[in-house]
Amino acid sequence: MTRTSLDKSRIRFLLLEGIHPSAVELLHAQGYTQVEALSGALPEEELKAKIADVHFLGIRSRTQLTASVFEAANKLVAVGAFCIGTNQIDLLAASAHGVAVFNAPYSNTRSVAELVLGESILLLRGVPGKSAAAHRGQWLKTADNAFEIRGKVLGIVGYGSIGAQLSVLAEALGMQVLFHDVVTKLPLGNARQVRDLEELLSASDIVSLHVPELPSTQWMIGARQIAAMKPGAILINASRGTVVEIDALAAALKEGRLLGAAVDVFPVEPRTNKDEFVSPLRGLDNVILTPHIGGSTMEAQANIGLEVAQKLVKYSDNGTTTTSVNFPEAALPAHPGQHRLLHVHRNVPGVMSEINKVFAEAGTNICAQYLQTRGDLGYVVTDIEAASSERALEKLAQVPGTIRSRVLF
Numbered sequence: 001m002t003r004t005s006l007d008k009s010r011i012r013f014l015l016l017e018g019i020h021p022s023a024v025e026l027l028h029a030q031g032y033t034q035v036e037a038l039s040g041a042l043p044e045e046e047l048k049a050k051i052a053d054v055h056f057l058g059i060r061s062r063t064q065l066t067a068s069v070f071e072a073a074n075k076l077v078a079v080g081a082f083c084i085g086t087n088q089i090d091l092l093a094a095s096a097h098g099v100a101v102f103n104a105p106y107s108n109t110r111s112v113a114e115l116v117l118g119e120s121i122l123l124l125r126g127v128p129g130k131s132a133a134a135h136r137g138q139w140l141k142t143a144d145n146a147f148e149i150r151g152k153v154l155g156i157v158g159y160g161s162i163g164a165q166l167s168v169l170a171e172a173l174g175m176q177v178l179f180h181d182v183v184t185k186l187p188l189g190n191a192r193q194v195r196d197l198e199e200l201l202s203a204s205d206i207v208s209l210h211v212p213e214l215p216s217t218q219w220m221i222g223a224r225q226i227a228a229m230k231p232g233a234i235l236i237n238a239s240r241g242t243v244v245e246i247d248a249l250a251a252a253l254k255e256g257r258l259l260g261a262a263v264d265v266f267p268v269e270p271r272t273n274k275d276e277f278v279s280p281l282r283g284l285d286n287v288i289l290t291p292h293i294g295g296s297t298m299e300a301q302a303n304i305g306l307e308v309a310q311k312l313v314k315y316s317d318n319g320t321t322t323t324s325v326n327f328p329e330a331a332l333p334a335h336p337g338q339h340r341l342l343h344v345h346r347n348v349p350g351v352m353s354e355i356n357k358v359f360a361e362a363g364t365n366i367c368a369q370y371l372q373t374r375g376d377l378g379y380v381v382t383d384i385e386a387a388s389s390e391r392a393l394e395k396l397a398q399v400p401g402t403i404r405s406r407v408l409f
């Protein structure tokens, strides 16, 4: 088993938001025994108090990692987002504190696409309303406003991992797929990229949103865009709650301008399963409301638990940062018999020469050295003989521009 400078039994992991037990099992199997796993997200002040002693933090979409949280996280080495989205993390603050962030970019793609397709079929048949009525004792047997999915036009906004997967599944059911993306994308199957959002909205029977939370996607579907949709169309949002103006959607549904909607993500979501869900969409029978469970399947969660825990272990054990969302990416080999110095610094001229001066002045022989940069961040990894590492680490920490340094052996 690889060792780290800090004994593994002293490295503390905090996992929030009900991360799948596969993560804990993997961490234990790799020798990390100090793992605390909690079921919900923590309010900022509680999180700040708790994070002070934590080396690795695991979260999902609910935990807000603000600059102020990173300020309080003196020992934090890395964050694992056990999900796709990383909009809940201030990535600039993470980088400024030398904290690497990892996520699971593909593990729940299929789960979201399947949910959206299922909801599309149910909404086209008016099932949510008919089911709600049946629960109240009403028998709404009618073909009015009930349609097959075959031949309908699906408009996908954001043709990334989820949008593209949905496109393939939808075509298998006989749908015609249009998509809008800010990037020109190779269409899969017979899908077609349209000129702009307006064209997609006016041509689609179902519009499904799959964009990340960004300043450019905030409230991108408001009253004007909903008015541009076909009368009787369906809107599905399983992306982020800030993408749709929820009051405008509620108004269109109440007025019967849309046939229905399915919403999985909300501008404000309860922090835990014990908190109340409040939304203007509550009580509308033609709306499927789900508690942000697009990616919540046993398959996806078990895979995500393993994938992200593995990334954290690799970074902890040997410094590898492959697929990090904010760090320079370095795929590092093993370093048997040598000590490995990891140095995170501001990417400005002169830092590398200062670092190598430290080794030259101490007469330290460098066995291997790897450098990667990304934006303002530089990451240099140097393997040296064991005898010189303690002194070298001390000196490296004093190099101007240093953000963080540690040693692995």
Ligand SMILES: NC(=O)c1ccc[n+]([C@@H]2O[C@H](COP(=O)([O-])OP(=O)(O)OC[C@H]3O[C@@H](n4cnc5c(N)ncnc54)[C@H](O)[C@@H]3O)[C@@H](O)[C@H]2O)c1
Pocket (backbone or CB within 6 Å): 084, 085, 086, 105, 108, 109, 112, 157, 158, 159, 160, 161, 162, 163, 180, 181, 182, 183, 210, 211, 212, 213, 214, 216, 217, 238, 239, 240, 264, 265, 292, 293, 294, 295, 296
């Ligand atoms: N409901 C859930 O449980 C759940 C699960 C997984 C992901 N998500 C959300 O879904 C989002 C999409 O996931 P993904 O894996 O497909 O991401 P992705 O990065 O693979 O794809 C996003 C696509 O959106 C496009 N895009 C960005 N800005 C756009 C804009 N203004 N207009 C049009 N297109 C734009 C990008 O170019 C990209 O092709 C995630 O960021 C996350 O927020 C939700």
Ligand SMILES: O=C(O)[C@H](O)COP(=O)(O)O
Pocket (backbone or CB within 6 Å): 060, 061, 062, 082, 083, 084, 085, 086, 108, 292, 293, 294, 295, 296
């Ligand atoms: O970004 C994601 O992967 C989804 O929003 C799922 O988030 P969750 O892990 O909090 O369910």
